[in-house]
Amino acid sequence: MSTQRRSYFDWNATAPLRAEARAAMQAALAATGNASSVHAEGRAARALIEQARTDVAALVGAEAKTVIFTAGGTEANALALTPQIEAGADKALRGGLLVSAVEHPSVLAGGRFERVEIVPVDPQGRVDLVQLQKKVEEIARPLVSVMLANNETGVIQPIREVAAIVHAAGGLLHVDAVQGAGRVACDMAALGADLMTMSAHKIGGPQGAGALVRRADLHFPAPLIRGGGQERNYRAGTENVAAIAGFGAAAKAALAGREVAAARMAALRDRIEAGLRAESPDVVIFGAGAERLPNTISFSKPGMKAETAIIAFDLNGIAVSSGSACSSGKVQPSHVLAAMGVDPALAGGAIRLSLGWDTTEDDAGNVLNAWRKVASALSKGRGIAA
Ligand code: PLP
Numbered sequence: 451m452s453t454q455r456r457s458y459f460d461w462n463a464t465a466p467l468r469a470e471a472r473a474a475m476q477a478a479l480a481a482t483g484n485a486s487s488v489h490a491e492g493r494a495a496r497a498l499i500e501q502a503r504t505d506v507a508a509l510v511g512a513e514a515k516t517v518i519f520t521a522g523g524t525e526a527n528a529l530a531l532t533p534q535i536e537a538g539a540d541k542a543l544r545g546g547l548l549v550s551a552v553e554h555p556s557v558l559a560g561g562r563f564e565r566v567e568i569v570p571v572d573p574q575g576r577v578d579l580v581q582l583q584k585k586v587e588e589i590a591r592p593l594v595s596v597m598l599a600n601n602e603t604g605v606i607q608p609i610r611e612v613a614a615i616v617h618a619a620g621g622l623l624h625v626d627a628v629q630g631a632g633r634v635a636c637d638m639a640a641l642g643a644d645l646m647t648m649s650a651h652k653i654g655g656p657q658g659a660g661a662l663v664r665r666a667d668l669h670f671p672a673p674l675i676r677g678g679g680q681e682r683n684y685r686a687g688t689e690n691v692a693a694i695a696g697f698g699a700a701a702k703a704a705l706a707g708r709e710v711a712a713a714r715m716a717a718l719r720d721r722i723e724a725g726l727r728a729e730s731p732d733v734v735i736f737g738a739g740a741e742r743l744p745n746t747i748s749f750s751k752p753g754m755k756a757e758t759a760i761i762a763f764d765l766n767g768i769a770v771s772s773g774s775a776c777s778s779g780k781v782q783p784s785h786v787l788a789a790m791g792v793d794p795a796l797a798g799g800a801i802r803l804s805l806g807w808d809t810t811e812d813d814a815g816n817v818l819n820a821w822r823k824v825a826s827a828l829s830k831g832r833g834i835a836a
Pocket residue numbers: 462463521522523524525527554556597599600601626628629649650651658659660
């Protein structure tokens with residue numbers, strides 16, 4: 451096994467905690483106070499939450515009061531996907547839920563809808579706008595959920611076009627921006643999103659914190675979690691002040707550093723992709739023909755098995771994940787690659803490399819060195835070892 455320092459290429463699974471988030475969390479943990487209490491300690495906790503609300507809202511160009519803090523992206527998606535969304539005086543239920551075929555499982559699960567209608571994607575993983583148009587016309591007052599960027603491939607969806615189609619049909623658009631926020635421009639109004647999901651741990655905040663941001667006139671009459679009146683009655687339960695403070699600090703740092711980080715990541719991503727292909731011309735990079743996040747590479751090679759490749763990378767000091775869902779440590783076939791029409795055998799070898807704001811040139815060199823070993827073992831038909 452190599453003695454080089456480990457290189458982390460799994461930022462889409464979770465990012466390291468930013469120093470700013472750690473400091474904000476430590477300060478919040480050192481204080482006592484329930485944000486609902488009226489005394490000075492309670493007001494201090496409330497102030498931390500409201501500062502975080504302002505900073506999280508700024509990342510998506512929204513008003514602070516429209517942010518509902520949750521225990522993560524999964525819960526924010528579950529809260530968003532309900533037939534009961536009121537817009538001003540309009541209180542009628544949403545007629546059905548339409549989601550793209552490449553959504554995260556927490557969206558595919560359909561929230562509080564009984565049925566989920568799927569909109570297909572093209573071979574690059576972009577939502578099929580012709581099919582979307584057809585399906586929104588079939589459902590009265592649809593709620594549509596399309597992600598900003600895919601967690602497996604990094605493919606960015608044409609959200610503005612989707613929003614125009616959905617709104618023309620009298621629908622509402624929820625955008626899961628968990629992977630896009632902090633990496634690409636993510637202004638809710640500019641994108642045309644009515645609801646947007648964020649997760650703290652993908653932008654350098656803690657795991658277990660997230661937010662649903664709503665258009666200011668949208669109201670959820672039936673909260674997912676009932677109890678006290680926290681979060682303006684949208685989400686009951688004593689707020690996790692430290693996690694929310696960490697989320698806010700991470701959002702502020704992500705916004706301030708976004709453009710520089712994106713340019714750096716894109717340059718390293720391009721170098722890595724060129725290196726993968728130089729070593730193995732038969733490498734296939736999924737979604738390469740679409741606009742993608744600057745940090746994500748999903749690739750495969752004929753004959754490669756994701757499980758063995760992950761272990762070989764790991765033994766060479768590189769943390770990668772499979773391009774497929776791997777929620778319980780067991781690689782499952784990827785519904786994303788299947789929806790893109792990728793051959794199942796090729797999809798079974800898919801590896802995801804995801805970069806972050808402090809991925810270095812050395813890390814890029816390390817992953818390419820490891821790839822040289824993995825690919826040469828494969829071409830010699832030896833299976834893959836470290
Ligand atoms: N949506 C997308 C696109 C994701 O990638 C993830 C997490 O991987 C989630 C939602 C869920 O977020 P959380 O881990 O905060 O529950």
